[in-house]
Amino acid sequence: MTEKIRVGISSCLLGEKVRYDGGHKLDRLIRDTLGHFLEFVPVCPEVELGLPTPRETLRLVGDPEHPRLVFSRSGKDITGPMEAWARKRVGELEAEQLCGFIFKSRSPSSGMERVKLYDRNGVPNKQGVGVFARVFMEHFPLLPVEEDGRLHDNRLRENFIECLFTFKRWREALARGLSRGNLVDFHTRHKLLLLAHSPETYRQMGKLVAAAGTLQPETLYTQYEALLMKxxxxxxxxxxxxxxLQHLLGYFKNQLSADEKQEVLELIEHYRLGHVPLIVPITLINHYVRKYAQPYLKQQLYLNPHPLELQLRNHV
Structure with missing residues (x-):
């Protein structure tokens, strides 16, 4: 994949000075590392709504299902204008062909989850969702989304990036046409990757693909996409x-020597015990895929789901 993946992002995470205090929240991991492979589309709900920088802080108050966005000191309620702007903005973002969004954590406008929500007594709990983030996720329910803080967790970061690259490949499959052959090809190449995420969902997807001939292409692809992202x-x-990994080893039962099989099994056990990261057994299996020119495994995206330079499987 030579084209960068387009991802929406809270502007402050790229170093833009749009925060209430006139500052930013530059995240170098996102900008300088992930940025080699992602093309960012920055969004700042508060500034784009027309609020000044610096400005009075905002907070969420009231019911978790219908929170109000108000200024902390004056109490002025701007929920209506923010929701109206958010609905307009997500409509504009449809043209950007985003494959995901990275939100600013704890923000009353952009926080994805666990944002402080104040009750009538002024006591906070962490049941809030930022006003813009809520509208965005309702409008784009299938897009991968994550927050800046959570991306510093190795497993959450690896999962999010894997979702982004998978969604990008899905978009490319759609561009090739809604044929049964294209869907079978996509499903086949993603088989082991999907099994690593959800064997049950993979079985549901397999049944859907098997019944492809009985469904209209639009219905087939819509249902498949929902299961894919789920x-x-x-x-x-x-x-x-x-x-x-054990499933992969089974493809070499007639090619590997007893010692080679044992080496793979030992590395899998070391991985199970936490002594080595996932990249170690994966690297050895990739070696055998190339050595024995295993045609089916060469196309399995589980073995190379995202750029090696990101080193995501070095830490999981």
Whole structure:
């Protein structure tokens, strides 16, 4: 993949001085590392709404299902204008062909989850969702989304990036046409990756693909996309990875020597015990895929789901 993946992002995370205090929240991991592979589309709800910088702080108050966005000192309620702007903005973002969004955590406008929400007594809890973030996620329910802080967790970061690249490949599959052949090809190449996320969802997707001839192409692809993103959102576990690694080993039963098989099994066990990261058994299996020119495994995206330079599997 040579084209960068377009991702929406809270502007302050790129170093733009749009915060209430006139500052920013530059995240170098996002800008300088992920930025090699992502093309960012910055959004700042508060500034784009027309609020000045610096400005009075905002907070969420009231009911978690219908929170109000108000200024902390004056109490002025700007929920209506923010929701109206957000609905207009997400409509504009449709033209950007985004594959995901990175929100600023804890923001009353952009926080994805666990934003402080104040009750009638002024006591905060962490049940809030930022006003813009809520509108965005309702408008784009299938897009991968994450927050800046959570991206510093190795497993959450790996899962999010895997979702982004998968969604990008799905978009490319759609561009090739809604044929049964294109869907079968996509499904086949993603088989082991999907198994690592959700064996149950993969089985549901397999049944859908098998019944492709009985469905209209638009219906088939819509249902498949919903299952695809549902499955990819479920995070892989060590147990699920081991299941896939053992599945991979089965393709070499007539090619590997007893010692070679034992070496792979030992590395899988070391991974299970947490002594080595996932990249170690994956690297050895990739070696055998190339050595024995295993045609089916060469196309399996589980073995190379995202750029090696990101080193995501070095830490999971």
């Amino acid at each position: 499955g990819m959102r479920l995070k892989p576990t060590v147990k699920k990875h081991i299941n896939v």
